[in-house]
Amino acid sequence: MYNQLYGVKEGDLCLQRIADIIRSSVGESGYTARYGGKEFAVLLPGYDLFSARNMVESIAKQIYVMNNRRTDMKLKAVTVSAGISAAPYAARNVKELMENVDLAVYHVKHNGKNGIQVFDMMFRNNSEGNNTRNRTHIYQEYESTIYALTAAIDAKDHYTFSHSNNVAYYATSLATTLGMNEDMIEIIRQAALLHDVGKIGIPEYILNKEGKLTDEEYEIIKGHVEASIDIIRHLPSLDYVIPAVIGHHERYDGKGYPRRIAGEDIPLTARILCVADSFDAMTSKRCYKKAFPIEVAREKLLQDAGRQFDPDLVYKFVECLDNGSITLVKAEETVDNLKEML
Numbered sequence: 001m002y003n004q005l006y007g008v009k010e011g012d013l014c015l016q017r018i019a020d021i022i023r024s025s026v027g028e029s030g031y032t033a034r035y036g037g038k039e040f041a042v043l044l045p046g047y048d049l050f051s052a053r054n055m056v057e058s059i060a061k062q063i064y065v066m067n068n069r070r071t072d073m074k075l076k077a078v079t080v081s082a083g084i085s086a087a088p089y090a091a092r093n094v095k096e097l098m099e100n101v102d103l104a105v106y107h108v109k110h111n112g113k114n115g116i117q118v119f120d121m122m123f124r125n126n127s128e129g130n131n132t133r134n135r136t137h138i139y140q141e142y143e144s145t146i147y148a149l150t151a152a153i154d155a156k157d158h159y160t161f162s163h164s165n166n167v168a169y170y171a172t173s174l175a176t177t178l179g180m181n182e183d184m185i186e187i188i189r190q191a192a193l194l195h196d197v198g199k200i201g202i203p204e205y206i207l208n209k210e211g212k213l214t215d216e217e218y219e220i221i222k223g224h225v226e227a228s229i230d231i232i233r234h235l236p237s238l239d240y241v242i243p244a245v246i247g248h249h250e251r252y253d254g255k256g257y258p259r260r261i262a263g264e265d266i267p268l269t270a271r272i273l274c275v276a277d278s279f280d281a282m283t284s285k286r287c288y289k290k291a292f293p294i295e296v297a298r299e300k301l302l303q304d305a306g307r308q309f310d311p312d313l314v315y316k317f318v319e320c321l322d323n324g325s326i327t328l329v330k331a332e333e334t335v336d337n338l339k340e341m342l
Helices: 002-006 008-029 049-069 094-110 119-128 140-156 158-177 182-194 197-201 215-222 224-233 236-246 268-283 294-303 311-323 331-341
Strands: 031-034 040-043 081-084 115-118
Touching (some): 008 040, 008 049, 094 119, 115 119, 140 182, 182 236, 182 268, 197 224, 236 268
Antiparallel strands (some): 031 040
């Protein structure tokens, strides 16, 4: 919006002024960097969460009033949506630290932007029930967009639509069992609904082919992941699902696609989707295969633990199957769920 109002040159000057404020505020206390187009990152090795929040508040205030000094033209105030996370207290490694910060930032944006969220506080507030806002409404504005996209999938391929709903059930059930907070569970649910949206662009003769795919056809199918990301990128309000969607076909051993990353380099949300996606694919009837019995799917999950799947997630998922907290979705249940949504 800033670029559209005042031009790209003025937008670049704005970013430079923001960078100057951050750099001068941090000084020798840490490290600063431009992390993305309009994203900045700060590392504060010697700070606790309270001190870090105080610094961010100071930076945000300076940025908000920086345009007041301009005498040549009247410019909009610039606001900051900031996330804070600490390691090793709230993150086991650098990648987890960055993911937690991203989630905290998304939380601020969903609550109206222009705020600061500490990752640890977000989780603690959820668990203690101190969040005064009704969480069911935080994502409500995105529901119509999500279901418009899933309806578009249904028009192209009914299996993909029902499959996405099944994956949402399995993935959120697993996330709940893992003790993840409501924000994360909701992100996983939405990512599951959208993880195959890129199949809109796959020719129907490939989606519904009864025989084995050729190498060329398989490459086209694999392209649905990046096609999904290309669609979601045009919906800034939904970009928080991208880490889960882009990684749901990665393998724990690094032999997946599209980025061939491995182990905990794959976002946790994507590892959860991978288990849920594979289980539903195995237990569903397709034009090219029969549905596997739940016992066979269970065994295949265990066989590929540590290879295709995160072993800890597989063992937890299988435990849920065994104790009945996750049950097999039947075809008629899926049809009923689709009727309710449509």
